Amino acid sequence: MPDFLKDYFTDLSEGLFSTLNTPDAYFNKIALTVIVVVLAALFYFLVKKLLTRNETDFKKRLKSQKVLKSGVMVLTILSILFIWIQAINALILIALLIGVFLAFMVRGLTTNITAYFVIKYWKYFEISNRIEINGIIGDVIDITPINLKLLEVRGGLSADANTGRVIKLPNSIIFNESLEIVGGKNSFVWQEISYVLSFDSDWQAAEKMITEAGETYFEEQVQHQLKKDILHLSEQQAALRPVFSVDTNDAGIVLALRYLVDYQHGTQVKTELQRKILPQLISCSAIEFAVLEVKVFRG
Template identity: 30%
Template structure:
């Protein structure tokens, strides 16, 4: 027993035991405060941010505790050991270290936040959680058409914020441009078609246009970017089969599919009311009649 006591009283062991004691206290405090905030805060967004703040403060205290335990005392006998240990640990856990650094970068630089729609590492979806290592995304696309959830939850390492581009659909400008093509026959009244398509788009998208113009003005002031056309526009393209009217418009990034459906539905109703002045085109085949042959057979 005396040898055990002597071993526990050595400076190095005392430091390690003291550090483990405070480490347990900090981890317990993080868990207790997270549960307390979960019960006390009703707003989901505020509760989430408060819990993540507690985690970051706790991790910072743990790092500070390790530095205080091994730095601000006499470490001349342990310099080589600590150096080799740190180098080996850094090499082994480089992905983990990058992920933790990425989490700090995400929170402080505001690359994205929960609720944003992003595309990172080739995966698109809505961010539903960000922890110290992973970003959790509700995936969109893949086998599902348009911007619909596939049902899969994807966890992406936070280290990817340093490795490639991050496409954010909602950070500063929560609107996207989209296009639809309306095909009409050459016999149709093109000017009438342009007019009714533009009027339909302006009626359907008036709220988006007003809100997006205000947001775009903020973008122009904040970034080095030229002004853009927010109102719906039409471009004409002539093909071998029909006249193609390309409608370009702006919509909320979460309502891209719904907006396209509403526009197509309203446009086809407006076309029907023209009484044949505007006709929607489709691929057609023209069959030529085979000429009659008069065959006389001489015996």
């Protein structure tokens, strides 16, 4: 500890002990302390009563009462400090307490501002990117020095659609939570649709219908965008074409189509593919969807 702080606390202790060794001064300070506490309590309850009577809005009244309580407590503590400690020592102690409080408050502010520069100048993510952080998925709509705003996606919905809710998160969250970013250098993600057919269905015919729909979608909506916007991906187009897979489970034959889609249009594309594939599957008499058996237990 620095010497000036040791000297300060030594003088402070000596002043307190000297006060205790002087009975008259000791009892006077106790009496003044009691008076200050009583006056503070009376002032608090009087103003609180006035607020209750004149403020009809519950939220505003509750907020005002919290501010009043904090203010009265701070003033009471400061008054007691002036009573029990020499004025100059009280001022120094108050300054130290304020300094600690400000350091604590500024620490969070500084962290948020630092995170803001990391986001902006290191291109961590940008407005319109979709991110997932701490279980929250959303499109970035604003980045301020203090917080970032997300337009929530999914949020309990089955589709990747905006819920309409705006979520504010402190910028410092990027230092504490894992972050997944979509729509940075590459706005495409993989999605999948699947169908479960009965074991006696003509799954080869279904495969043809599904793969044709996937290839048509790729050539009409994806291929030209890859060439235009994402040159480093366009060179690997063979690996980016739709992928068809066949599997089985207890219910039947599982046919799945995995395809690239711009993350902002995932639900729209899935709906378009379903509208194209489902009528073909339903109209084919050799294809039947698997039906799950539901067992009902009766008591």
